[in-house]
Amino acid sequence: MVSGVGMAVDLGGVKMRNPINTASGTFGFGWQLEGFYDVSTLGAITAKGTSAEPWPGNPAPRLCEVSSGIMNTIGLANPGVAGVIEKSGAYLAELERRGCRVIMQAVGHTIEEYRSAVRLIEELAPFVSGIELNISCPNIARGGKLVGGTPEDAAEVVRAVRPLVSRPLLVKMAPVRVPEIARACEGAGADALSLINTINAMSIDVRTRRSRLSKPTGGLSGPAIHPIAVRMVWEAAQAVSIPINGIGGISSGADAAEMILAGATAVTVGTQNLPDPTAAPRILGELEAWASEQGVSGINELVGAFEC
Amino acid sequence: MVSGVGMAVDLGGVKMRNPINTASGTFGFGWQLEGFYDVSTLGAITAKGTSAEPWPGNPAPRLCEVSSGIMNTIGLANPGVAGVIEKSGAYLAELERRGCRVIMQAVGHTIEEYRSAVRLIEELAPFVSGIELNISCPNIARGGKLVGGTPEDAAEVVRAVRPLVSRPLLVKMAPVRVPEIARACEGAGADALSLINTINAMSIDVRTRRSRLSKPTGGLSGPAIHPIAVRMVWEAAQAVSIPINGIGGISSGADAAEMILAGATAVTVGTQNLPDPTAAPRILGELEAWASEQGVSGINELVGAFEC
Amino acid sequence: MSPRAPAGPRGTVGLHEFIVMANEEVARDAYRLEISSSVSQGLEAGQFINVAVPGDASHILRIPLSFSRTDPANACVELFYAIVGEGTRRLSAMRAGAVSTAVGPCGKGWRLPDEPAARCLLVAGGIGLPPIFAAAEMLARAGVRFDAIVGAQTEAKLVFPLIHDLERLVADDCRVVVATDDGSSGSKGFTTTVMERLVSEHAYGCVYTCGPEIMMRGIAAIAARGRIACQASLERMMGCGFGACGGCNVPLISGGYASCCMDGPVFDAKAVAW
Amino acid sequence: MSPRAPAGPRGTVGLHEFIVMANEEVARDAYRLEISSSVSQGLEAGQFINVAVPGDASHILRIPLSFSRTDPANACVELFYAIVGEGTRRLSAMRAGAVSTAVGPCGKGWRLPDEPAARCLLVAGGIGLPPIFAAAEMLARAGVRFDAIVGAQTEAKLVFPLIHDLERLVADDCRVVVATDDGSSGSKGFTTTVMERLVSEHAYGCVYTCGPEIMMRGIAAIAARGRIACQASLERMMGCGFGACGGCNVPLISGGYASCCMDGPVFDAKAVAW
């Protein structure tokens, strides 16, 4: 690249040409963005959370706007692993060949569902570079509490899928009890941690007294959560020695740089993709310019280079 | 009032003429705002967190701006209970006489410091209507962890001060593990819960690689945190039967109304006071107009009236 | 073949700069916006574009807008919008010469009726008129005859410039019926009432409708009872407008959901679980 | 007596509407802003106002600005500001006729020198010039003589309109020395170098300074060495500007902190722990 800064990073075995990844659920399965730019220029993409069987997701309205953010209650709507691979498998395999790492994300409501999803991904999508376990799903067996809401529960699900995964295993954490849960996931065999997922939040239409979403609460994302996400990435980076995939409100190269300084090896663009579909390559360019200004020869030198 | 809606509320024994309170640390000791409007028209004010002995607080910079919010690391700078009473005691006593409830806030680094602060407030400020315990301070004995960061720790400090407090005791919670800690505080004798305090966050100047504050992290407040705060108030209201004082990113009557629908008895304006010093009375007016549109005879009827 | 970017018959969704050519109030809280942009090239009747309104970084989403007319030769698109909130209010403050971007062409638009010989019925409610106008032009171009019903709450909200142009598009034996809830212009009452009368007079081949969802549900029900085909252009909060977020779900009779921005906004009304 | 609202000698801090009368670039990235507002009534030299820039709800804080001149009779205030970030960039886009609000008068301003007979020295760096101009007017009005040093990085950043007016305020035997870091105008080098020369030529009664903190530290050190009184106008990020938030702390030699918005922005330089 022009700047001469080496941008390649290794996210727990996922070898990315640059640190830019896209967030699960905000980037479809990649091909939706090909009309805007060459998606293969990114380091990686993370596919929408996928379950063993199709999930319909929640009724409308699934989105609302709040100050510097959006809230969603998509409910992990997805056509199941087989459905995803049928429609998008060929594109995703081709994207891997084009040099962009593909990370599939597994979701479930029970440990058994996670295991099934992971098994199917291993079987039907052998081309992917990594599997991300989204442990922010509601746990049916525990009355809808987060699957990974406590260190113990998080460790349990990671341990249960680890033997089934033959490639790098990322764990996508909920934004709760970060250092403890990060350590628990590392101990249970995660190769990298992705954080943060959306923050549970609530928005009420005060005229009707009802939620502005079809559920009482939804997940907050976008610039509003960025300073919280940076803090959590910093906490996680301090707590574990596996690499961190920094996510949360990244809308500029400076936002991405903050994540890297706080300890993220890769940085993941989410909500910003929606209103700003060329955000990811723009942020990549801005990030590279910053690294060059910082006078480093490789972006890796800046990981965790925050000076307290 | 013109609308005919009864606006008086009882916040765990603090009898407020209306639900509008102002947040500790964003309203000085009240008199700073008298140039803008008659502060006694508010339901209550909460004074800046006050320790037994003076605390200098943190070096500059103590503030920075982020998307739809600010971050602070004031570090609870205050002149100690005696210093506060010397300078502002007469004003606060007079404000009580003018019909506005005064809540003093006690802070400490150890349980003993909390007890000293509360004792001094009881002694030197007998006129106040309530004492709020801010349990989001760093606990020196536990390496700077939050005094009230776990249910056990929160219960311990509340239990320790409860016998010393002869008036309504509010507990101001950190935005972590809300339902558990709310229940713990109720069990330990709190008369009302105030939430949320700022959310720990981080903002890095990527040119210098340093924090934009004098500490690595600071507290995020303002509109960015409002949807998170509403969710937490809702969770707390579900978990306990004592009244809730809803705080977090309130900048309009609609924001205040969301808090009330989610279960708050009183609503507290914080960051918005800073750029918008007439925010509190404006929000009171907007809230009353909303209550009137909702056709209730008392604002109390709307507390928790969110329809799932 | 594996899917690439979402593509309409004429073009792939992309990001296009635009420049505001005109932006003026044409009815109470309703504006006519004319933009110059390359997005004009690919737009099919019933598709939409997703418009960024610069200035306030606390509002991050774009505003999806249908269009009434395009003039690809002159790179022009005409849109009409109602002020309903912050975003549309700020849009109304954009002056001629202001620049921004639009994502588009988005979604799937109107389809020609299966039986081109039969007369069609167009039903617009409120600010649903622009895409109905685009349908009218499409039908007129294809030589399909149609009546149209244009409803609004009150006369002040009727977008007369567009209604007059619509009147010019209808065949001699066809007509445009205006209805207002309060009777201040045209016949008093809802568009559904007018439709009940018209379907009793004519055998329509297809109904095209856009307006408040509650109105479209009524229109779809009347069409279903009369076994008339019905296409409806739906609205949803949209995160992206190009199939990336799953935010714009429309419930289907067959179970599950379709995507408003990819499978719609125009749906076969009988497939929708209203 | 118990404290009420923070009050300067002439007025209590309050919220005032203003209307932009003029807002034009006068040097590279530096603007002259003239507003019409009742806040003009109470302003003392060295105080500041806290200005809201409407439009972008994602930026919530006001912008504190010192002023150069007020004309209470005509309700006018003149300010100068540099574009350094988003807020000042958006401020520069406000056109004549635009309205907003200002909190003020804020803080404590310049004090007259203890010995009015002695000559004073004014030292401005960059956009620190406006309050130094206000100090100059205050001194001139009191019949105090003064020299002035005006520094900037480069000629393009010198606010010449204000420098010319400043030249008119100095007594016949006094002068205004311009210094630029790159020597493109006036003498080459820092204001501190010029000050070293001037203090060796004259016995000053008091130094008034405003500019980058690092410059003021140097100025204060030279003044201290020469046992000259020194007042410095400090800047801090400000949450409120009226003593409510504790955000604007200035470390004191005596330990602890003062409040920039209440005890300052003008401080006795030797009380500050630079």
Ligand SMILES: Cc1cc2nc3c(=O)[nH]c(=O)nc-3n(C[C@H](O)[C@H](O)[C@H](O)COP(=O)(O)OP(=O)(O)OC[C@H]3O[C@@H](n4cnc5c(N)ncnc54)[C@H](O)[C@@H]3O)c2cc1C
């Ligand atoms: C495919 C499509 C085409 C559209 N075409 C037009 C058009 O041609 N002219 C026109 O005036 N409007 C059209 N709309 C609606 C328009 O997008 C919304 O009115 C606009 O986004 C509201 O933005 P706001 O910021 O002003 O309102 P907000 O303050 O965000 O919301 C105000 C109200 O509008 C609702 N709303 C917000 N966004 C949408 C949305 N995307 N769809 C439906 N309701 C929404 C909110 O729930 C709320 O009740 C269309 C919507 C879609 C999905």
Ligand SMILES: Cc1cc2nc3c(=O)[nH]c(=O)nc-3n(C[C@H](O)[C@H](O)[C@H](O)COP(=O)(O)OP(=O)(O)OC[C@H]3O[C@@H](n4cnc5c(N)ncnc54)[C@H](O)[C@@H]3O)c2cc1C
């Ligand atoms: C009492 C006082 C009087 C002032 N008078 C003037 C004046 O007359 N003319 C003028 O041009 N500027 C003045 N300033 C500085 C001015 O307030 C800031 O430049 C402005 O607030 C920056 O806003 P922004 O949104 O453009 O920059 P941001 O994007 O917020 O920040 C850009 C840079 O400016 C710094 N900054 C932001 N706010 C302040 C602040 N309040 N004080 C100091 N640095 C800040 C930030 O740390 C950052 O480095 C004064 C400041 C104070 C405290």
Ligand SMILES: Cc1cc2nc3c(=O)[nH]c(=O)nc-3n(C[C@H](O)[C@H](O)[C@H](O)COP(=O)(O)O)c2cc1C
């Ligand atoms: C519409 C939408 C859908 C999402 N779906 C998923 C998902 O399927 N799996 C997941 O782990 N996270 C999901 N997320 C969370 C994002 O991946 C990301 O963690 C979060 O939005 C924070 O990043 P951001 O602020 O950059 O968006 C979704 C977010 C949004 C906005």
Ligand SMILES: Cc1cc2nc3c(=O)[nH]c(=O)nc-3n(C[C@H](O)[C@H](O)[C@H](O)COP(=O)(O)O)c2cc1C
């Ligand atoms: C500058 C500043 C100082 C604060 N000081 C205190 C404090 O002393 N004690 C406390 O409990 N909370 C303090 N807070 C937190 C507020 O009281 C409030 O809980 C928080 O800011 C969330 O509300 P908001 O978003 O409306 O500001 C402070 C907040 C700010 C912005």
Ligand code: FES
């Ligand atoms: S709006 Fe994002 S998928 Fe339709």
Ligand code: FES
């Ligand atoms: S800026 Fe708030 S106290 Fe000074």
